[in-house]
Amino acid sequence: MKEIFVAAEADIPEGGRKVIAAEGVEVGVFRIDGTLKAWRNECPHQGGPVCQGRVMKGVEERLDDERRSLGIHYKDGSLHVICPWHGYEFDIRTGRHTGLDRIRLSSHPVSVRDGAIYVGIHG
């Protein structure tokens, strides 16, 4: 496993991200709940640049006590990255497609040393 430098720690604040290309690999690094997550910038659908998509809250359909719809609303606390090619939507915390668990982004190990962020890549 080889490590590649991504950015200084301060360059990815809470809710932020950086997508980098190095050594023939593209990786998106996101910070959420104070933790860094690194996902390969390749969508499991048709290979689109998923980490370069919009980062936004997910939505939920709310129901009342009688299961009547109250419409679609933003879901508090959620944060998704949406593949710009066709809209596959992934939970940044888990890397899973928000509508079908088994579709997942590939992860990379992230480490922080001396104020710098690194991701591990094979090869």
Add this chain to the structure above:
Amino acid sequence: MPQPAPQELPEIGPRTNSLDILAHGRQQAIKRNLQNTFIVDVDSHIGESGHWPEVMKFLENDATREAAFTFGGGTGQGAFLNDMPGLQWQGVHGRIPHAAGLKEPVEGSDLPKPVVLSRRAMDALSLDYQVFFPNGLLFLGMHPVKEMEVELATAYNRWLVEHVLPHEPRMQAMLYLPFNSPAAAEATIKRFLGARGVCGFLVTSTRYQPVHANEYMRVYAMLEEAGVPIGFHAHHNWHNEYTKQLNRFISMHALSFVLSNLVHLTNWVINGMPVRFPKLKTIWIESGLAWVPFLMQRLDHEYLMRRSEAPLLKRLPSEYMREMFYTSQPMEAQNMKLLEGTFEAIDAPNQLLYASDWPHWDFDVPSAIWDLPFLNDQARRNILGLNAARLFNLPVPARYRQMAAE
């Protein structure tokens, strides 16, 4: 900083260059050696929408032309169009930026913008040809003013033939037939047949005219005789009595893009058009593929019990349907077994045509076909380009045949 900063890839937004949006398409093409494969994209939608004032300059009636530039705050943008709001929902409210129309700058080029945008897509996806289709005009068959369909369609056809296609031989187009006025449709064929880059004629499927009406027989005869295909291009329609019940775009889009072609193809087969015009080549465009085996089974089942209602047919409806052409996009590929069955049912190795639909939200890259696990090499080359070459009489450079042989 311990090391130099690596290359950073920015967020993709509405003004991102197509070459950057599709950079992974380029990488996929290199990985698969697609430069050795002849690829024709039979349905792209760079379209006319962002260039409508340009199109309006080609209106032939000077009173209409002048009136066009009273629309859009005097710019001519959107003049006389009957767009439905559906088009603006395609980008899932900002989640798929390019779906709202390519807004990237094209500085430094004297070429018409659609030519630059088409070249970028062709270069990124390793395409040899791209067939150009409209966007907003896909609703034009529902225009309340019948004559307006003729005027706008003629302006659009002229804009393409005179202003866009001459700049780039890799761009082809199926021209708009003003189908609500059969005589005008005939005149369109007469006028534009043989023009450079015109590879066929198009019926936009969102309309309520039955395709077997006697008024259309001359149109079909002309195209059959010319050896030029007719395409039926689906689109959505949120305004008919059935789709009005659907409260989400996903629901309307999923059904609507199939519904119009279900109706037209059923009329086409049951009224024996393949028997009346055996040499006329038909293409069913942008309804995906899953609907075709559904309709084949449904019509075959009823045909055997109600033959007296389809007396022109000599074979099963599905057998005629196997001889028609279909574009691949949006290819429903969630269940490979069903998809493989569909390919078998429609004789995909000979009748299926790759289409990207770029830059719409549900576009397909060539690797979507190339990577299918059940296709042999010849079948995927046919689908990606050679079937289209046969259908449209496009020259295939000799190098491709040699490469395929090697």
